[in-house]
Ligand SMILES: O=P(O)(O)OC[C@H]1O[C@](O)(CO)[C@@H](O)[C@@H]1O
């Protein structure tokens with residue numbers, strides 16, 4: 001029976017020193033691991049993701065050959081063969097291998113691999129290593145297959161899904177775009193009104209994180225016509241709401257040249273909500289600059305790459321038929337980018353398997369860069385897993401402790417719960433929530449706004 005070793009356990013069963021990796025008995029491991037969402041992910045979801053990549057390549061073959069040239073026709077056969085092999089490696093729990101492509105992050109991946117191999121005393125395997133490493137490694141291997149080709153080196157196999165997801169959320173985008181455009185035009189808002197509007201938008205971007213294409217149940221569009229009213233009704237599902245700290249941190253800072261870093265997550269509707277929030281932060285003079293951190297390679301299906309970021313801007317500019325607010329926002333955002341008020345970065349660290357308490361030692365430049373910020377905003381579930389070190393903390397463990405020394409600047413995480421780990425809850429809160437909903441940790445129905453100042 002395959003096992004996963006360092007994984008967060010479903011439910012609240014294991015709290016040995018808060019670390020699962022010290023659990024050693026095999027029987028115990030098996031009982032626990034078969035229940036975990038991590039186990040389900042590696043057994044069911046990762047092979048499905050690879051199968052979908054293959055299916056989409058087959059389906060879109062003619063278009064791809066038309067775009068990339070006749071040579072790609074032959075090459076695609078090899079690419080598909082490599083994906084079948086990768087899927088088999090996952091399903092038969094084969095050992096991981098070093099990467100052999102020439103990407104700028106390859107040596108970091110291989111150093112990580114050697115470290116894990118030494119630590120585990122054998123090559124890491126799909127079901128015998130941490131969930132975080134296994135899942136990140138799969139997305140890196142998918143990219144490697146393309147990197148090793150001649151004509152598909154930068155091919156994004158999730159591109160079409162991301163675009164479709166954006167277009168399927170257009171009603172929400174129009175609604176929110178109109179609201180935000182109105183807000184940006186308002187003069188003489190009181191401090192209290194500004195605070196309320198800002199924190200409402202924070203919640204819009206929080207729930208925007210439900211729009212994740214890697215989630216098994218997928219996102220269900222709200223039935224309400226007005227998504228902002230829908231957001232107001234979701235407050236009872238926010239288990240920790242530290243949003244007031246966002247306001248107090250930003251208004252107290254008084255820094256000249258204040259910077260906010262947003263570590264973005266998914267493309268489509270979620271990135272649109274992030275951009276709306278960033279514009280309001282600038283327009284309310286809560287910051288002078290926003291740096292967006294997106295992914296350097298296709299990641300967890302729906303994560304935003306630079307290409308996705310600029311595609312959204314371009315698309316909005318073309319959507320005057322839907323609402324004049326959308327091209328108006330696109331123009332504002334182009335100007336922010338041109339003036340340097342907004343910057344888009346795609347550092348390699350975000351697509352490495354490291355937990356964030358390793359950032360300082362692994363990528364000191366990035367840590368130093370984040371240290372300049374008045375506030376760092378982390379979006380989404382995967383960022384949360386990396387923030388708390390993919391550890392099954394006691395649910396009442398403090399967020400500060402779970403960060404294990406990661407504190408480049410005041411930071412806040414906006415996360416809908418899609419993995420079975422959590423910290424910072426009140427005593428009894430986890431049990432109460434579990435009684436209401438058995439899959440509260442993974443369904444995406446619950447959320448947290450957790451601040452570390
Ligand atoms: O886009 P997000 O919020 O980081 O979600 C990705 C998360 O979703 C999952 O795919 C679970 O559905 C996890 O593997 C991962 O943590």
Ligand SMILES: [Mn+2]
Pocket residue numbers: 212265266300302303380382
């Ligand atoms: Mn994501």
